[in-house]
Amino acid sequence: MRTWNIGIIGAGMVADFHARSIQHISNARLTGICGAGSGRAGTLAKQYNCREFPNYQAMLRSPEIDIVTIATPSGLHMEPAVEAALQGKHVLCEKPLDISPERIDTMIAAHAKAGTRLGGFFNYRFTDTVHLLKDAIEKERFGTITFASIHVPWWRSDAYYAHKWRGTLALDGGGAMMNQAIHMVDLLQYLVGPIDSLHAYTATLAHQIEAEDTATAILRFKNKALGSVYGSTASFPGQLRYISITGTKGTVILEDNSVKMWQFADEVAEDAQIRRQYATTTGSGGGASNPSAIPFELHAKNIAAFILAVETGEPFEIEGKEARKAVEIILAMYISAKENRSFQF
Incomplete structure (x- = not known):
């Protein structure tokens, strides 16, 4: 080897x-x-x-x-x-x-x-719970997806932003959305699909930085579902991120890497096991208040998957064009907020 x-x-x-x-x-x-x-x-x-x-x-x-x-x-x-x-x-x-x-x-x-x-690197994609959620969507267990949202109520101290590049437009490219919530923006588009339009608001409310520390948007997806985004580094003391997807036949809520709700109209044998096995989040809370408090194992899975793609010549699920999508969505939020208008993709 x-x-x-x-x-x-x-x-x-x-x-x-x-x-x-x-x-x-x-x-x-x-x-x-x-x-x-x-x-x-x-x-x-x-x-x-x-x-x-x-x-x-x-x-x-x-x-x-x-x-x-x-x-x-x-x-x-x-x-x-x-x-x-x-x-x-x-x-x-x-x-x-x-x-x-x-x-x-x-x-x-x-x-x-x-x-x-x-x-x-979008290492959150490599959690077991995201794999299970993606599989449920592909099997159309939600029926018609009607709403999907992400919530990233994190906290960063002034000391965090003392590093000269953090929170700057030239080197950080933005604030809470571009640096912290981008992982969940990636999951949202990865799981629910392309966004058709959005209207966003951004603000700098708690830190002396150039970029935003709080942002929100309402969305319409190409599949007609509606949705919302919230990302912040101004939510003390920092809470767990979550994604919620609901439809005519089911609802799933993942908080950090745990399952808070997993309910479908058409129950299958694995559902009860999923609820039991992933009911509790372990670890430090995924960096909600401390950026270093994340496990390295998901990075390892991300790197290993890339090496496998290089070895085999097979597609890598986060190729450049795929990794670009989350940036495009966040920049659309910035444009929408600055110009106070809806952004059409």
Whole structure:
């Protein structure tokens, strides 16, 4: 079995999740890491017994490296992703893929031309409960889906935003929606389908930042269902995120990774087991108030799925074009809020 040598570009908090994840994948090896000069890359390289590269250009020129993960600030994703394509390296990039459709399209085009793979991190997709929910939708157990909503009532302190790039439009691309709620926006479109139109409001109510810390929108999906979105980093003390989907024959509510409601008109034998097995959320609450309080195992599943796609040539479910969709929806919310109008996709 081939071992895939992986380098990490970026040495902030999320790089540690990538490093731990790679160490738990049997056919992957963490080969190197590079940062922006803070010294953290050297610390991580010693911790994980890998090479510290002076910059991403040097890493991408290394014949050792097969795949890179990108964990830099959001507005700095495109440049290393494009350079990686030019150097023949596959890329798995943190969310958001980048902060504008134009920059994302440049990334996608570069990898399409090079014949390399570009994928994104949306690790919530790899939970058992999301798999079960997706299966129920595909089996049409909801009948006609009538409403779907996501709720991300999280909290971030002023200290969190003391990092100079957080909450900025140039490097973060936005606030609570683009950085925190984007995972749930991805799940909403992944599960319920494309959005037809939305009307949004955004506000900065609790923090001295350039971007929003609170946002909401009403939606109409292409399948005629209605929906809503709420995302915030101004909801003390931070509560669990949830997604709710309801229709003419069923309702499911997932809170974090647990099942709070799983009820269908046409009950099957597995339903009772699902309610029992996933009734309780374990762990720390998915980063509701502490961004580091998330399990690394879902990142590991995301990386392993990408490696499998590279090995086999099969599609990866979060290819560049798929990872782009959540960014497009959030930017539509920003336009709608700024111009006080509905946005039509």
